Amino acid sequence: MRSLLLTRGLGVLCLALLAQAAPAAAPPADPVTVLADTIDRHVDEQIKERDAVAAPLADDHEFARRVYLDLAGRIPRVSEVRTFAADKRPNKRRLLVRKLLDSGYYVNHFTNVWRALLLPNNNNEQVRFLATQIEGWVRGHLQKNTPYDKMVRELLTTRVGNPSDRTRGGQLAYGPNNANAVAFFQANEFKAEDVAAATSRIFMGVKIECAQCHNHPFAKWKKQQFWEYAAFFGGMRPANPQAGVFGGAIDDVKVRDVALPNSDKRVKAKFLDGTTPKFSKDSITREVLADWLTRKDNPYFAKAAANRAWEHLMGIGLVDPVDDARDENPASHPKALEALAKGFADADFDLKFLLEVICTSKTYQRSAMLTHRSQEDLRLFARMPIKGLTPEQIFDSLATATGYRGDATNRQFRGFGDTSPRGEILNKFANPVDRKTEWQTSILQALSLMNGRFVADATSLDRSEMLAAVIDVPSMDTQARLDTLYLSALGRPMRSLEAQKMVAYVNSGGPSKNKKKALADVFWVLLNSSEFILNH
Secondary structure (H helix, E strand, C coil): CHHHHHHHHHHHHHHHHHHHHCCCCCCCCCHHHHHHHHHHHHHHHHHHHCCCCCCCECCHHHHHHHHHHHHHCCCCCHHHHHHHHHCCCCCHHHHHHHHHHCCHHHHHHHHHHHHHHHCCCCCCHHHHCCHHHHHHHHHHHHHHCCCHHHHHHHHHHCCCCCCCCCCCCCCCCCCCCCCCCHHHHHHCCCCHHHHHHHHHHHHHCCCCHHHCCCCCCCCCCCHHHHHHHHHHHCCEEECCHHHHHHCCEEECCCCCEEECCCCCCEEECCCCCCCCCCCCCCCCHHHHHHHHHCCCCCCCHHHHHHHHHHHHHHCCCCCCCCCCCECCECCCCHHHHHHHHHHHHHCCCCHHHHHHHHHHCCCCCECCCCCCHHHHCHHHCCCCCCEECCHHHHHHHHHHHHCCCCCCCCCCCCCCCCCCHHHHHHHHCCCCCCCCCCCCCCHHHHHHHHHCHHHHHHCCCCCCHHHHHHHCCCCCCHHHHHHHHHHHHHCCCCCHHHHHHHHHHHHHCHHHCCHHHHHHHHHHHHHCCHHHHEEC
16 A cells, blocks of 8 residues: 555656656747737848948837827827826737727728728819718728728629619619718729729739820830730729719629720730639629739739838838839838738738737837938838828827817718818818828918917817816926926927926916916917927
8 A cells, every 4th residue: 555655656746847847838929029020120131231220219109109190090198198108018019009909090090091092082072972982881891800802802893883773783882871882983983994003003002004005115014914904894884974973884794805995906804913814604704803813822912902001100111102013113121021911911811910010010119210320211111201191190180189079089081161170171181192201281281270270279278178177287387287288299298408498488478478378379389390290
């Protein structure tokens, strides 16, 4: 009996020793961190090759303001800045990125981003009426986080035939309850050549419309290739061309060719990589195109999406411009683009994954401050490029900074004739530029911020919620009140030199000899500063 107990005891002891000696299983690699580190490595390699010096990481205040603007479409509130700055967790930046991506603000902001991409012609009144429909369609997919390939596939294969034509199906987008992708085809007037140019540019990053009329001696894409791709939309045509976007469409979904303009010749459909599609008797032409386009090994699809995400967050695409991918215009960091595109495809085209990877990278988190002359080349990404704000970002940031509660929660795009504060800002600042880093402010735009009704009310002692809140707190001294205004407008407290000047100005009462009026003066200056109107 004693020997049996001894044997069992030795067995337990051996098992315990073996358990201690066995190495612990390594936790599974986090794909976001792995890919972000890979991107950083490729970017850092070029910085080193150029003998450049990378900027330091942005501090918490700079990072928080940047990521709120990029993912939520607005600057952070004072409470959000203070909470983030006080957070001691080492992974708080990653956690903030995830929080924003899971918020309704992300859905609102990227609804605007996608609407601007799919309906870019905002100067066309008819097209602007379609904004509500395409926004509703995009919003539904963003709320569900629909994979990008599924989203694009649905758009490409949407039936656009006139509702009265039962043999072809489809529906018109225009109407109060029609949230669908038909608006995309309506904006392109149901013309095969216009839809082809738009889809190749948006979803493949390839600008082929220059080859629509003639061959360019130095361009890769030829007239034949343009019309071969346009043939996938050859069954689509406007039912009433004179009615513009509201004239309806006829769509024969099994047409596989298109007529060349001013010619009797017809061109058969062929993919942009030169391969010929295999149609069966029952194939729907645009479904065959969608099958090819959204494949993980498609040479254009994942790269174009990854490049657009990079351009949105970094201000400049790895391929710049983002819709001009060709051998003569290579990516600034081809290995980084390849890795990002492959990672996106491997993650089943999860858009949130793609954005989280870039935001988690130290490349994204670098300061925008120029600390060395070698950082002047923005395509080196040795520092964060400074970006202009969209009209929506401007208004929503003004509303956040000033505590405005009017139509700040109604972020839908509005058309001409909208006289609400939001509508006035959107219409005033609707001047898209080719690159976010090439922002410009017109005289009328500057005057609207300096003297416009909205900013005047927001900085008025009688009507400003923010000023009233700051002034009414008895425990605050002048510096605390000013720091709150700085946090509200710029996402950071005053710097020491600013504090010396501003505290003295407010305590003296300024020209009016009124401390409250002097606080309002400072707030007006902050809202009109370049630091407020830019993302850095």
